[in-house]
Amino acid sequence: MSTATVTPEVVTAPPASTTPVTLTDAAIAKVKEIMSTQDPLPAGLRIGVVGGGCSGFQYSMSFENQSGMMDKVLRFEDLKVFVDATSAMYLNGCKVDYVETLEAAGFKFENPTVKSTCGCGSSFSV
Incomplete structure (x- = not known):
């Protein structure tokens, strides 16, 4: 009498939901610095995606x-x-950094969902 070996099915759990956006320490520090100059002090920072620009x-x-x-x-x-909620779909996994170089200073978005950007880098498409 032969015995068949049953191999259990391996089910991979879906990846944990990611935070729509993360901020680097440099970005957090710069936002706090700018916020501290506002009167009245804002409750927080809104990050979003709006229609416009060369790429959409x-x-x-x-x-x-x-x-x-x-x-x-x-x-x-x-x-x-x-x-x-709408912006969260486009920002999923996006990292915001604050960079200062000899040419410019500002917030830089590193978004893994972006398919292309315009020549000047100020707009994107997904």
């Missing part, structure tokens, strides 16, 4: 006094970052 979409950053009903509220140290 642009990043936006602004200070907010409160989050919206459909916002995801992220915390980086004591900094709150608000991301609306």
